[in-house]
Amino acid sequence: MKITIDAYSGFCFGVVYAIEMAESILKKEESLYCLGDIVHNNKEVERLSSLGLKIIDHNDLNDLKDCKVLIRAHGEPPSTYDLALKNNIQLLDASCPVVLKLQHQIKLGYEEIKQIDGQVVIFGKEGHAEVVGLLGQTNNNAIVVASIEDLEKIDFSKSIYIYSQTTKSPQAYKEITLQIEKRAKALNNTGIKYIVNDTLCRQVSNREPQLKQFSNKNDVIIFVSGRKSSNGKMLYQSCKKENSNSYFISDIDELESEWFLGVDSVGICGATSTPRWLMEGIAKAIKRIA
Numbered sequence: 001m002k003i004t005i006d007a008y009s010g011f012c013f014g015v016v017y018a019i020e021m022a023e024s025i026l027k028k029e030e031s032l033y034c035l036g037d038i039v040h041n042n043k044e045v046e047r048l049s050s051l052g053l054k055i056i057d058h059n060d061l062n063d064l065k066d067c068k069v070l071i072r073a074h075g076e077p078p079s080t081y082d083l084a085l086k087n088n089i090q091l092l093d094a095s096c097p098v099v100l101k102l103q104h105q106i107k108l109g110y111e112e113i114k115q116i117d118g119q120v121v122i123f124g125k126e127g128h129a130e131v132v133g134l135l136g137q138t139n140n141n142a143i144v145v146a147s148i149e150d151l152e153k154i155d156f157s158k159s160i161y162i163y164s165q166t167t168k169s170p171q172a173y174k175e176i177t178l179q180i181e182k183r184a185k186a187l188n189n190t191g192i193k194y195i196v197n198d199t200l201c202r203q204v205s206n207r208e209p210q211l212k213q214f215s216n217k218n219d220v221i222i223f224v225s226g227r228k229s230s231n232g233k234m235l236y237q238s239c240k241k242e243n244s245n246s247y248f249i250s251d252i253d254e255l256e257s258e259w260f261l262g263v264d265s266v267g268i269c270g271a272t273s274t275p276r277w278l279m280e281g282i283a284k285a286i287k288r289i290a
């Protein structure tokens with residue numbers, strides 16, 4: 001049986017940057033606080049925790065003073081930076097440059113559209129760390145939509161600037177923006193502005209077509225990802241659509257031997273938060289099982 005690990009799967013540069021920053025600090029210091037899971041992968045969080053990384057949440061941050069805290073790739077809203085300043089916390093900012101650029105774009109867009117009483121709409125998951133950081137750029141005034149049903153929140157008689165969370169599916173973003181455009185045009189209000197901003201991260205969207213090919217080339221696909229990873233869920237669905245013998249797992253012990261009966265080829269792939277060492281361990285385990 002041939003087992004192939006997808007060459008394009010695994011950490012994106014934003015995640016590599018945050019993890020390398022944590023590792024380099026933990027070589028010199030015994031421990032380091034990180035605000036939220038450094039990456040949406042429990043196995044990698046466990047590995048870094050064993051080196052001294054301590055995951056904290058925003059409630060913990062309120063109680064900390066005079067220390068260092070790492071900001072992960074998802075970024076943070078301005079309120080986190082204000083709190084750090086107040087509590088003399090040194091922030092080690094590993095926010096991904098793609099997310100920082102989007103935060104800046106939304107901030108400028110919000111400043112502009114509020115002059116004409118318009119709305120900023122963010123296509124993303126309510127409560128997701130990146131979306132919280134994006135919302136913060138608008139004083140939490142932007143409208144977050146996750147589905148067509150959520151479009152009820154929008155006032156279509158007003159101008160709209162729309163942005164997407166970086167890791168959403170290009171197809172889903174297209175569908176939601178077409179719906180918004182249709183509803184806005186139906187009102188025939190020529191005075192309104194409607195601008196769709198292309199803010200998807202290419203590290204994720206470029207993987208989708210490539211993963212579809214990979215899924216077709218293998219009899220069975222093992223998709224490895226943490227269950228909290230947005231792009232993990234989205235990329236897995238793309239694999240499943242192409243190859244119905246696709247299985248989502250987070251760890252080796254979730255493998256089932258019956259998946260590999262009479263199979264000639266197995267492809268292992270994952271999200272932008274999936275460590276390569278985990279995919280390699282899974283490849284070895286499949287060899288043993290088969």
Ligand code: SF4
Nearest residue numbers: 012014073096098201
């Ligand atoms: S998926 Fe894209 S935006 Fe998100 S951390 Fe990776 S490079 Fe940055």
